Amino acid sequence: MDNENTSNKRKLNCNDESKCFELLESILDGEETPGSKELLNEKLAKCQPCFEHYHLEKVIREVLKSKCTKHLVPAELKDSIRQKIQEIK
Amino acid sequence: MSEVQRKKYSDKEKNSIFDHEFMPHIDSMYNFAFRLTFDEDDAKDLVQDTYLKAYRFINSFEKGTNAKAWLFRILKNSFINEYRKKSKQPSKVDYQEVETYYNSDNVDYNMTSDLRVDAVKDMLGDEISNALNSLAVDFRTVIILCDLEGFTYEEMAKILDIPIGTVRSRLHRARNLLKDKLRSYAENMGYDTEEE
Numbered sequence: 001m002d003n004e005n006t007s008n009k010r011k012l013n014c015n016d017e018s019k020c021f022e023l024l025e026s027i028l029d030g031e032e033t034p035g036s037k038e039l040l041n042e043k044l045a046k047c048q049p050c051f052e053h054y055h056l057e058k059v060i061r062e063v064l065k066s067k068c069t070k071h072l073v074p075a076e077l078k079d080s081i082r083q084k085i086q087e088i089k
Numbered sequence: 090m091s092e093v094q095r096k097k098y099s100d101k102e103k104n105s106i107f108d109h110e111f112m113p114h115i116d117s118m119y120n121f122a123f124r125l126t127f128d129e130d131d132a133k134d135l136v137q138d139t140y141l142k143a144y145r146f147i148n149s150f151e152k153g154t155n156a157k158a159w160l161f162r163i164l165k166n167s168f169i170n171e172y173r174k175k176s177k178q179p180s181k182v183d184y185q186e187v188e189t190y191y192n193s194d195n196v197d198y199n200m201t202s203d204l205r206v207d208a209v210k211d212m213l214g215d216e217i218s219n220a221l222n223s224l225a226v227d228f229r230t231v232i233i234l235c236d237l238e239g240f241t242y243e244e245m246a247k248i249l250d251i252p253i254g255t256v257r258s259r260l261h262r263a264r265n266l267l268k269d270k271l272r273s274y275a276e277n278m279g280y281d282t283e284e285e
Contacts, residue, residue, distance in 0.1 A: 025261065029235055031242055059206045060267065064236045067214035068221055073119040077133050078112070081140045085107070088141065089100070 010048040017049060024054045028061060095148045103147050110156040111143055117157065117238055118164060124233055125168050125226065135172055139164040158240065162248045165230070204268055208275035220270035228263035235260055 014020055020043060026032075027040050043050040098106065118139060122132035142163050143150070150159055221229060234240045234248060242260075246253045 022257075022261070025264070026257075029242065029260075030239070055206050056204060056209065056268075057264070059209050060264070060271070061236050063209055063212065063217050064221065064232065067217045068124075068233075069117075069120055069237050070214070071120045071123045071132075073115055073136075074129070074133060077119070077136060078115060080133075081137050084137065084141055085144050088145065 010046055010051055012048050014047050014049040017053075020047070020050050021053050024050060025057060028054070028057055096151065098148060098152075102152070103144070106147060106150065106152055106156075107144060110152070111140065111160060114157045114160055115140075118160060120237065121161065121164060121233055122168070124222065124229065126172055127222065131172060135164060135168060138167050138171070142167065155244065157238075158244045158248055161234070161238070161240075165248055204272040204275055208278065209271060211278070212271065212274060216274050217271075220267055220274065223270055224263060224266055227259065228266055231256065231260045232263050232267065 023036065023039065024043065027036050040054075044054060115136065118136050119132060122135040122139075123129065126132050126135060139160060143160055146163075150156065221232060224232070230249070231245065234245050235242075240248065242253050242256045245256045249256065251259075
């Protein structure tokens with residue numbers, strides 16, 4: 001902003017956080033639209049708040065997925081369901 | 090899901106659909122049920138009821154379509170109609186979460202800016218899990234459906250009977266609440282190892 005020579009560095013402020021972050025979140029959720037990949041790469045390369053938001057959102061999704069899906073189904077549940085089905089047949 | 094033409098499956102077809110299209114989702118169904126009810130027995134009952142309903146209404150399921158979304162929708166409706174009333178979780182938790190959110194005005198993004206990627210990575214499974222469980226059920230549900238189960242916005246809209254725009258905004262709010270929680274855990278980790 002105050003120095004044009006730092007064009008290879010990311011800008012520290014995002015002009016449109018709400019819209020950008022919504023887009024980033026959609027992309028992380030697999031809701032891609034044509035051109036969204038390119039737009040994502042551009043944001044990540046040029047905008048620090050977008051870069052940080054993207055990576056934070058990404059890691060939260062990863063830890064949720066790896067740490068919150070480990071409830072083992074009780075062994076007897078499947079048998080119990082099959083038995084009940086037999087009864088209503 | 091939208092009304093589908095009723096089929097007339099033979100017993101053999103019914104069993105095949107049940108075994109090959111419904112039962113493979115039981116892990117996800119149980120995880121969802123457990124995170125809704127917080128109780129192993131309630132979760133078992135909820136999953137069992139869902140499967141019995143699925144079998145009873147199997148003729149309204151079109152073979153080869155999205156069985157997982159169909160089952161999740163039944164489970165969600167069963168939960169709302171039968172289990173939510175007798176849920177062992179006090180509603181004040183939900184209320185407080187909603188309050189926290191609505192009192193936060195428009196600081197939406199700034200309030201989570203000090204949550205670091207490394208802090209999230211270092212968190213224990215219990216902390217992540219507790220943070221998720223602490224969210225009001227509507228917020229918790231969208232995160233489970235999206236992040237744990239990988240449903241699309243469109244599938245979530247059908248499962249929850251809400252417009253896609255509502256899915257999007259609810260998810261965004263849910264994520265902000267979750268980040269709030271995670272941030273407070275991160276702060277605690279940073280201060281001292283001594284438990285409160």
